[in-house]
Amino acid sequence: MTNYVAEPFKIKTVEPIRMTTREERSEKLREANYNLFGIDSDDVYIDLLTDSGTGALSDAQWAGMMRGDESYAGARGFKRVEAAVRDIFNYKYVQPVHQGRAAEQVLFPTLLTQGKKCISNMHFDTTRGHVDLLGAKPVDLVVSEAKDTRNFSPFKGNMDTVKLERYIEEAGAEGVGLIIMTITNNSAGGQPVSMANMRGTSRIARKYGIPVIIDAARYAENAHFIKMREEGYADKSIIEITREMFSYAEAFTMSAKKDAIVNMGGLIGVRDDQELYEKVRGLTIPYEGFVTYGGLAGRDLEALAIGLYEGTEPDYLRYRIGQVEYLGGLLAKKGIPFQYPVGGHAVFLDAKEFLPHIPYTEFPGHTLACELYIEAGIRCCDIGSYMMGNDPETGEQLKSEMEFTRLAIPRRVYTQSHFDIVALALENIKKRASEIKGYRITWEPPVLRHFTAKLEPLK
Incomplete structure (x- = not known):
């Protein structure tokens, strides 16, 4: 049996929980x-x-929330989030939203249309829901190892790249609107995706001119598994691994309520495509609010900027x-x-x-x-x-x-x-x-x- 890993923190506040019959x-x-x-x-x-959103905030996050700038436009918290995303993910453009499904609601209509196929290693519930609402078809192509729950495989969250290329050839590249890589792969059991698989999926996507986005809710946990299990990454930092992972995609959606350890918040990141970013900004304003707060209070932005780093420790x-x-x-x-x-x-x-x-x-x-x-x-x-x-x-x-x-x-x-x-x-x-x-x-x-x-x- 695995020994329990001691908490790397002290408990300062407690919340009573009730026993029932x-x-x-x-x-x-x-x-x-x-x-x-x-x-x-x-x-x-x-x-x-x-x-999602159920984690305990750190003392640094609580302190940051007290510094929250609640200005409608140009709040300091946005600048801190923007700087953190550029540092950790090496993405130029950043759009905060109130949570992960809001990121999908804003980004997906810019990339998916009626009848298009959306391929993923596995869609999670809200992702599948947003694909369905756009009249597109979700297609799951996770590796077969994910379906064998008893046997060890280090990266059961991987995309089956052989099936991916075959599906694109059969469906026609023009019929595929988007490829989504979910890291870690929630529907497959929280299983990680390897760097080699990210690289291979990206190569196929670029061959056929199909954009790749990352569902980045658990980016740090996925990077940790790569560091522990994949050859060549043991000596790299979590942030170095994250930067390489995200270099294989054009954009990401994130529920920051997971690895950024906040109770509310989400992000859209766009690597360097200014045209795509302008479309995202255009939809954010009617759906989420002005672009520098994106449906979040200034205090939430401060906690998010801090949590993005705490999740990589x-x-x-x-x-x-x-x-x-x-x-x-x-x-x-x-x-x-x-x-x-x-x-x-x-x-x-x-x-x-x-x-x-x-x-x-x-x-x-x-x-x-x-x-x-x-x-x-x-x-x-x-x-x-x-x-x-x-x-x-x-x-x-x-x-x-x-x-x-x-x-x-x-x-x-x-x-x-x-x-x-x-x-x-x-x-x-x-x-x-x-x-x-x-x-x-x-x-x-x-x-x-x-x-x-x-x-x-x-x-």
Whole structure:
């Protein structure tokens, strides 16, 4: 079992969390129509729903927020964010927005149109949603190793470059509007993308004249994995690795609520294409606000500029990835199946193997998430067929190749004892796994249904 990596910080402020009974939790889940997004945070003991915006800010970030310049135009915080992005990513143009999906809403219409194909190593939920809303078609081409949850492969998040070139040849380069590289690859289990794969994908894209953008939410975690696992990078800094990664793309979108460790914020970066940047600026003003605040308060910009650097600190990253590895080690010892090796921000339970009697149409990933809440007040979410939704053309339920239950770990929030409780709860659920029933949807919206859908358990 992996030893726990001690926190490289002291705890200065604490927030009480409430213990509930099993009966209370069962009733709360029923009242929420069996949708874990509908549970009040006060009724959650350990919240692993997402690592997005749920991290703990540092003393430097809190101090920076007190210096926040709330000017409508030309605030100092924008200049600090701009300087940080130019330094870390070596991108000339920077546009703040209020979060990652806002970055997609602003950038995607400049690159995608009706009927175009959008290829990715794997689209995450909001990315897929924005592609669908534009009338384009999302295509996932992750490597086959990602679908084998039991075996080790260092870069399960990679794009399958053989399939990529074949798909472009068959579809026609003019029919492909965009290639998105998600780092780390969330839907594949938080798995990293290698530098060689970034380079190879970029070579193919440039051969056919197709722009590449990076979904950069977890850029520092991906750089850490490259440093640890890829030959030739052990002696390079996280920022040096990041600069090379981003040199293989034309632009990036970022939910800064992940590796920049802020509670709200996002970014669009454009490497050197002034024409593309002007289109981004033009859409930012009606959608997000003036270009130097982009939907954010000045204090948020200050925290973001600091967090971009804090997320790249080696001691922090060793601790961050170490927490996830510790939980994975506990689960492996108890025979709990998960995507191996663990990802950078989460452990992805293999719900298909955990609950083999539940078909994809009854949502094993969501089912296991509900059981974990009932068992111990632990909130998490499905990354599988439930999240995938329905085919926009046929209305048929899409089948995910992986049925995951994601345990996403907030940054600088939980300690060793919390992970021990998570492992014990899953061990208890495993003992009664064969008795667990799936769910059916009783109501759903047309897009991104998993946030608000209503369900009921099958009898």
